Amino acid sequence: MTEPNHPPNGAAPAPPAVRRKAVLAASIGNFVEWFEFTLYGFFAAAIAVNFFPVPDGTSSLIPTFAAFGISFVLRPLGALVFGHFGDRLGRRGTLAASLIGMSAATFVIGVLPNADTIGVLAPILLIVARVAQGFSAGGEFGGATAYMVEYAPEHRRNFFGSWQFFTQMLAGLAGSAVGASLSAVLSEQALNAWGWRIPFLLTLPLGVIGFYLRLRLDETPQFKAEQGGERGAPLPTVLREHWPNVLKVIGLMITGTTFFYMVQAFFPAFLVEQVGLARGQMFAAMMIGICAQLVLIPLWALYADRIGRRRPMLVGSLAVLVVCAVPTYLLFLHGTFGSAALGYLVLAVVLAPMTGCLATALAESFPTSVRYSGLSVAYSVSVSVFGGFTPLILSALAASGRLAPAYYLVGAAVLSLMAALLLPESAQSSDPASDRDGAAV
Structure with a gap:
C-alpha cells in the first residue's frame, strides 16, 4: 500500500504544477487528434456528393459511411503497434507519432480531387486515407488515457482520467462549431463544392503544434518507476493474464462508442438528408448537447472520485439509457430544431455520468506494465466492431424500420450494463491495478 497521494508501484509523486502541465499537454494533443478524426462524420453529406455520386446526381450515405467504417479495420493493428512501443519505450514518443x-x-483527405476529376480513383484514395487515420487512432486512446491516469493523485484519478472524454467532446464541439460557421457563411452549393475542405486543411498545422507539445512531455511517474525492470512483450501478457479484463473493457465500451458515432457521425447526415433539418440547425442543436456534457463530465468525475465508479456508470447512465433511448429518438424524428436540441440535451444528461468515469475505470483494469497495450487493444476492438460501422448499420436500420436505430442503442446499453455489473470497485484503492499479481483489483 502506498502513502496517500503517491502513485502506485513505488513511483515518486509529481508536483501538482507538473501534473497539471502534463495532463493539459496530453489533453491538447487528444483534442487535436479527435477533432481531425471526427471531421469526416460532420461533413459526411458533402463527402458523399464529392466522392460517391450516384447517376441521378444525388448522393448516397451508405458508401460514405462504409468508407467511414473501413477506417476502423486497421485500428486494432495500430493498437498493437503503438501499444507495444508505448509499454516498452514510453508514452511520450508513441503518442507524438x-x-x-x-x-x-486528414490533410490528405482535404486535398484529394473528387470523383468528377479523377473518377473511381477518388473514393479509393479516400479509403486509403481513412485507413491511415484508423491506424493512427489505434494508438491514441490507450496512450492518452494511461498518461492522464498515471499522473493523477490517488484521490483524483477519476477527474484526471475524465479529460480523455472531455477533450473528445470538446473536439466534437469544435467540429460542430466549424460546421455551423461554414453553413452560415456559405451556400449549400459552395459548402459541398469546396467549403468542407477548409477544416481538413487546417489539421496539418494543428497536428504540428500538438506533435511539438507531446515531445516536450515527460514520462509518467509510474512508467519511469518501472523502467529499470525487465519487460517482456506486452501483448502476450495481456492476452494470457488479462483476457477477462479485455472482455469487460470491450463490453463497457459498446455503449460509449455506439453513442459517440451515432451522435457525431450518423446524426449529422441523417437529420439533414432524411429528417429534413437544416444543416445549421443540426449543428446548433448538437452544440447544445455537447456543451451540456462538457459541464457535466468533470462534475460527475469529481463525484465518482468520492463514491466510486460503478454507481454512476450503472444507475446514472446505462440503466436510464435503456428506458429513455426510444422516446429520445422520437424527439429527433420530430424534425424541428427544438426537438433535436432537446434530444441532444437528454442524451447528454443521461450519458454524462458514464462518460465522466469510464476512462479511469478502463485504465484501472490493467497494470502499468501493459496498460497502454491492454487499453489500446480492448478499446480498438470494441470501436472497430461496434463503433466504426455504427453509422452504416444505423443508416440501414433506419431504412428498414422507423425506430430500429433506437432499439440498437438499447441493445448496446444492455450489453454494457452486464459488463459494468462485473466491474470491481477501485475508487478507494491506492493500487488500482496491482502489478504484483497482474490482476485488477
Whole structure:
C-alpha cells in the first residue's frame, strides 16, 4: 500500500504544477487528434456528393459511411503497434507519432480531387486515407488515457482520467462549431463544392503544434518507476493474464462508442438528408448537447472520485439509457430544431455520468506494465466492431424500420450494463491495478 497521494508501484509523486502541465499537454494533443478524426462524420453529406455520386446526381450515405467504417479495420493493428512501443519505450514518443500520422492522413483527405476529376480513383484514395487515420487512432486512446491516469493523485484519478472524454467532446464541439460557421457563411452549393475542405486543411498545422507539445512531455511517474525492470512483450501478457479484463473493457465500451458515432457521425447526415433539418440547425442543436456534457463530465468525475465508479456508470447512465433511448429518438424524428436540441440535451444528461468515469475505470483494469497495450487493444476492438460501422448499420436500420436505430442503442446499453455489473470497485484503492499479481483489483 502506498502513502496517500503517491502513485502506485513505488513511483515518486509529481508536483501538482507538473501534473497539471502534463495532463493539459496530453489533453491538447487528444483534442487535436479527435477533432481531425471526427471531421469526416460532420461533413459526411458533402463527402458523399464529392466522392460517391450516384447517376441521378444525388448522393448516397451508405458508401460514405462504409468508407467511414473501413477506417476502423486497421485500428486494432495500430493498437498493437503503438501499444507495444508505448509499454516498452514510453508514452511520450508513441503518442507524438500517433498524432502526426493522424494529421497527415486528414490533410490528405482535404486535398484529394473528387470523383468528377479523377473518377473511381477518388473514393479509393479516400479509403486509403481513412485507413491511415484508423491506424493512427489505434494508438491514441490507450496512450492518452494511461498518461492522464498515471499522473493523477490517488484521490483524483477519476477527474484526471475524465479529460480523455472531455477533450473528445470538446473536439466534437469544435467540429460542430466549424460546421455551423461554414453553413452560415456559405451556400449549400459552395459548402459541398469546396467549403468542407477548409477544416481538413487546417489539421496539418494543428497536428504540428500538438506533435511539438507531446515531445516536450515527460514520462509518467509510474512508467519511469518501472523502467529499470525487465519487460517482456506486452501483448502476450495481456492476452494470457488479462483476457477477462479485455472482455469487460470491450463490453463497457459498446455503449460509449455506439453513442459517440451515432451522435457525431450518423446524426449529422441523417437529420439533414432524411429528417429534413437544416444543416445549421443540426449543428446548433448538437452544440447544445455537447456543451451540456462538457459541464457535466468533470462534475460527475469529481463525484465518482468520492463514491466510486460503478454507481454512476450503472444507475446514472446505462440503466436510464435503456428506458429513455426510444422516446429520445422520437424527439429527433420530430424534425424541428427544438426537438433535436432537446434530444441532444437528454442524451447528454443521461450519458454524462458514464462518460465522466469510464476512462479511469478502463485504465484501472490493467497494470502499468501493459496498460497502454491492454487499453489500446480492448478499446480498438470494441470501436472497430461496434463503433466504426455504427453509422452504416444505423443508416440501414433506419431504412428498414422507423425506430430500429433506437432499439440498437438499447441493445448496446444492455450489453454494457452486464459488463459494468462485473466491474470491481477501485475508487478507494491506492493500487488500482496491482502489478504484483497482474490482476485488477
